[in-house]
Amino acid sequence: MAKDYYEELGVGRGATADEIKKAYRKLARKYHPDVNPGDKTAEDRFKKISEAYGVLSNEEKRKQYDSVGHDAFVSGGQGYDFSGANFDDIRNTFGGGFDFDDIFGDLFGGGRRSAGRNRVMRGDDLYYNVRIPFYDVIHGNEYELNINHTVTCSVCGGKGGEKKACPTCGGTGQSSRNKGGFFVGSVCTSCGGSGQVTVKQCGTCHGKGHVESKERIKVRIPKGVDKNSKIRVPGKGNAGVNGGASGDLYIVTNVQDHPVYRREGDNLYVDVEMDMFEAALGAKIEAPTPYGAVTLNIPAGTQSGQKFRLKNKGVPMLKGSGTGDLYLVINVKIPSVAYEADREALREMMQKYATSAREDLLKKGKI
Numbered sequence: 163m164a165k166d167y168y169e170e171l172g173v174g175r176g177a178t179a180d181e182i183k184k185a186y187r188k189l190a191r192k193y194h195p196d197v198n199p200g201d202k203t204a205e206d207r208f209k210k211i212s213e214a215y216g217v218l219s220n221e222e223k224r225k226q227y228d229s230v231g232h233d234a235f236v237s238g239g240q241g242y243d244f245s246g247a248n249f250d251d252i253r254n255t256f257g258g259g260f261d262f263d264d265i266f267g268d269l270f271g272g273g274r275r276s277a278g279r280n281r282v283m284r285g286d287d288l289y290y291n292v293r294i295p296f297y298d299v300i301h302g303n304e305y306e307l308n309i310n311h312t313v314t315c316s317v318c319g320g321k322g323g324e325k326k327a328c329p330t331c332g333g334t335g336q337s338s339r340n341k342g343g344f345f346v347g348s349v350c351t352s353c354g355g356s357g358q359v360t361v362k363q364c365g366t367c368h369g370k371g372h373v374e375s376k377e378r379i380k381v382r383i384p385k386g387v388d389k390n391s392k393i394r395v396p397g398k399g400n401a402g403v404n405g406g407a408s409g410d411l412y413i414v415t416n417v418q419d420h421p422v423y424r425r426e427g428d429n430l431y432v433d434v435e436m437d438m439f440e441a442a443l444g445a446k447i448e449a450p451t452p453y454g455a456v457t458l459n460i461p462a463g464t465q466s467g468q469k470f471r472l473k474n475k476g477v478p479m480l481k482g483s484g485t486g487d488l489y490l491v492i493n494v495k496i497p498s499v500a501y502e503a504d505r506e507a508l509r510e511m512m513q514k515y516a517t518s519a520r521e522d523l524l525k526k527g528k529i
């Protein structure tokens with residue numbers, strides 16, 4: 163079981179942005195690969211805490227993380243696979259709202275900054291929780307949702323304004339200075355490393371290149387969704403940066419329980435009551451299925467707890483084309499017998515039909 167991001171950083175779920183940053187800074191300084199060269203354990207730990215920080219330091223991502231939970235968040239594609247990643251990969255992944263310089267600026271004297279502000283980055287994925295009535299699991303349905311996401315600013319085309327090559331660094335994003343005989347490369351402070359400066363900021367997006375947008379979208383919820391199924395709506399996440407593709411939108415389904423059907427994977431279970439006379443003599447009963455009631459013959463001598471399978475009357479499979487089964491679980495009800503004459507009749511029957519194997523059980527139960 164993976165640690166959740168709060169545990170990873172050793173902060174409470176109610177931690178403020180500042181507390182999260184402090185916790186990360188402290189851990190990152192301890193586990194940073196440059197501080198622990200060749201130490202694989204430290205490196206792994208660094209990747210993990212960076213992943214946690216990447217999510218918890220971003221207000222939007224943190225909200226989504228809190229609402230869908232760790233496992234859904236990570237398996238939904240929002241989690242980052244850091245196996246084999248290096249420091250720069252991590253930096254790139256979080257380039258958007260993740261200010262590494264803020265965290266590591268004093269640790270590395272700014273020397274690790276790279277000309278990265280122009281990097282093409284894919285937009286963030288978004289997650290929406292949707293409650294699905296049980297009936298829609300069986301038949302599928304189309305939903306209309308109002309979503310809030312960012313889209314590329316149409317006025318500046320995502321550039322944030324008019325730009326030109328930075329006159330200080332000549333567009334390289336780097337400046338070098340002489341430090342005790344060594345030339346130390348560092349980021350150009352005029353352009354922040356992008357190599358470009360804004361001549362005129364876009365008034366619509368205020369230089370961000372994207373704007374908030376509400377959109378009404380239609381989503382087909384397929385048959386067979388379960389709790390925490392994720393339906394991907396491509397390109398409906400947040401806008402990318404510097405021409406990067408938009409992220410995706412994921413509908414995370416929360417299926418309502420049904421009062422009668424219990425679901426286990428693609429199979430359904432329903433408790434069916436029979437009285438002991440029906441169970442003893444056999445009976446033709448009507449049983450519910452999500453596809454309409456069916457009539458079936460329950461054989462004489464049916465026991466409580468016995469299951470009868472109705473093939474393909476369960477939940478349609480989300481992957482593949484099959485359908486699960488429905489199991490009727492028999493629950494035999496025993497009447498309380500009020501009249502002495504009836505009790506006498508039952509005693510007589512007991513003489514003939516008693517089936518208890520308790521003596522056997524007592525024998526076998528000896529240690």
Ligand SMILES: [Zn+2]
Binds near residue numbers: 317319323365366368
């Ligand atoms: Zn704009």
Ligand SMILES: [Zn+2]
Binds near residue numbers: 328331332336354355
């Ligand atoms: Zn510059």
